[in-house]
Amino acid sequence: MRGKRRLNAEINVVPYIDVMLVLLIIFMVTAPLLTNGVEVDLPDAPAETLDVENDEAIVLTVTADGELSLNVGDNPDTPLSPGEVQRIAARIISARPDAPVAVRGDGAGSYGNVVRGMVMLQQAGAERVGLLTDQVETDGGSD
Template sequence: MSRQRNRRRPMSEINVVPYIDVMLVLLVIFMVTAPLLTQGVHVELPQADAEPISQEANEPVIISVDRNGDIFIDIGGEQGKPVAPEALKARIRAVLKHKPKTPILVRGDAGVAYGRVVEVMVLAQAGGAPGIGLITEPPEH
């Protein structure tokens, strides 16, 4: 009788094919989610306590968002009337064309949705603003 030799793999060998499949799936998930994490509005935040804007700087352009979400800008002929998004971009573009270092500041009502303020900041960036500041009131003591 001849004995058939049992040809088994030694225990020290590990089948790595399933691990490679898992790694490829994780790589695809990372590649899909990474761009979603970097979207946003670039805002330079101060590293210290807020201080008033120096008088030596150009007069800032102030964009206001009221409680209803309407947008107002303090330049142009109709300062007390709401501004359309395209008109806002055009006005900011015009100001920055003549005075490129003009600060752009956003003042949002405390009751307005945060998303609406972010939309206004995105519009200002689309108008060419390299950085946007937020206006707050000092806390009451």
């Protein structure tokens, strides 16, 4: 009588590991698609500055008390209603679709006012809306 084979009672976990890796990949791919909100293109570090001082850029300024103004027209400092902002911005964006669009928000103001300004510009046809900030000087050394 030759040697009898015994039954192997171990669990083979390799298929379970394969399934877990596939699920992990699926969740990693779908998670960014599930977020809701305003699309913002964040610059890579170090960030390049955008020349918004020229006549090509469309800049919406949001003051601390929520007043809105566009840098276009005869009086760029004149406060505008949200409807006027959308109407003027839509006209300019349709004429110059490649012009950079940005929001300049007061640091003491409400974050909600800045977001509403971004949404107005997106509804007016802007595909990408940037945020303007003051450039911070760094000395590069460590303290």
